Amino acid sequence: MNKRTNLSANDILAIPEDAPERLFSCAATAKKEGRVLTQMWHPDRNKDPRAADVFDRLRKLEAAAEEKIAQGTWETPGLLTITSTDASQYELRYARKVALEVGTMYVWRKSVGFDIPSDNEDLLANAERQIASLTYANDGMRREFARCFPEVVRKIQTPKGVFLLMSKDPGVLLLQDVLDHYNGKMPAKHVAWVLSRLLNIACYLELQGRLAHNAIGPDTVFISPAEHTAHLLGGWWFSTPLGAPMKAAAQRTILCAPPDVLQKKVGDVRTDMEMIQALGRELLGDITGVRLAADPEVHAALVDWLQLSTHRSAVATYKDWQERVLVEAFGPRKFVKLDLTHDMLYAEAL
Missing domain, CATH: 3.30.200 (Phosphorylase Kinase; domain 1)
Structure with a gap:
């Protein structure tokens, strides 16, 4: 309770009237905490010039709390x-x-x-x-790809x-959260292995799955820093068999898909290729790619690949990426450690 009784008038007035969860610790104690705070901020007892406004806000927060508890919509953070x-x-x-x-x-x-x-x-x-x-x-393919889905x-x-x-494995992290951890710009050496894994998954989806995921982005991709794996755990709502009509399109799909795909509104592997490229630009801190050429930390071969149209197949795109782009941009293949865990990442948000 001390944490709440120490709040200033500005602190309380900054809480929206419909967000009692931001003031009270939980549904079970909201009524008691509200009673203490309203007594504390009653204009007859509190000489703060904004006491009346705070008292009014507290009464509205109490009412919102009662309504949410009654409707079963109370959300305790976390x-x-x-x-x-x-x-x-x-x-x-x-x-x-x-x-x-x-x-x-x-x-x-x-x-x-x-x-x-x-x-x-x-x-x-x-x-x-x-x-x-x-x-x-075969079993080898299952071991390699089943965990990605x-x-x-x-x-x-x-x-x-x-x-x-x-x-989900504890070591697998939401890519958007990893990007936020890096303040919107990941090191190119880590972006490279993320793209490699996604292109590999795209090859599987093209040859074996025969579908386009259609929603590859930072809020659908999870990665394992320890194992250098990528996992497509979200966005499957928009997936479409190759050549079949789309059920719906995510906003990201509309922004990334080739014009002829959007016109026909069908599943096409090129959509995933374009989305992987767009994701690469976003992970490097520039979704448009306009400023990447001037970034000394991003090799020209990588910049060019992220800007140019991909091949018509995931397999050809992946082959070009592995045999040319990675070699020119990063040299001999090596494992680059990314020291980030669930506890390290999410402790920042708690």
Whole structure:
């Protein structure tokens, strides 16, 4: 309570009227904490010139808290409560909450959750269908690629839609969070191995999966700094079999897909290639790529590759990347350590 009683008038007035979670520690103690604060800031007792405004804000925050508790919509930061249609409740603590075009993503140490509203359940069904269609020619291919794709461990029907829980290794981190850790610009040596892994996945999707993911970006890609692997755990709502009509298109798809693909609105491997290039530019701190040529830390061969159109196939693009771009930009192949863990990354957000 001391933390809240020490808040200034400015601190309390900065809290929106509909965000009681930012003031009270939890739903169970909100009423008690509100009573203490309103007594403390009552204009008859508090001589601060803004006491009346603070008192009014506290009363509105109390009312918002009561309403959210009654409706079951209270959200304690870092704690997600899921109520299923059969009234079962699940509590999950998360490290990161990300708003998506199709719903909300939650990132934990060992899992990733997606809260999908009812009006997007058709996209959820599409994602489940495309993920289920992934096959492997042999055990070696399965060992290499199965871990790159989602594994659903629980599907919970809720009054407002569906909550999907997927497993994740603790060492696998959301790429957007890694980029934020580097203040919007990752070292080129790390961007290179991320792109290598994504191009390898794109080859699998082209030859074996026969589909375009259509949503490769920092909020759908996860990486393992220790193992130098990439994992496409999000964005499957927009995936499309090659040549088949798109169910929907993410904003990123609209920005990156070749014009003829957007006109035809079909699955095309070139979309993934363009999205990987756009991601490379974004990871290097310049989504347009205009300033990269003047960046002494980014080799000209890499700049050119990120700006030029890709080949019509993922395999040809990957071959050019491996045999020419990487060699010219970085020399002989070597493992470059990225010292970043879940605890190091998410401690910054707690």
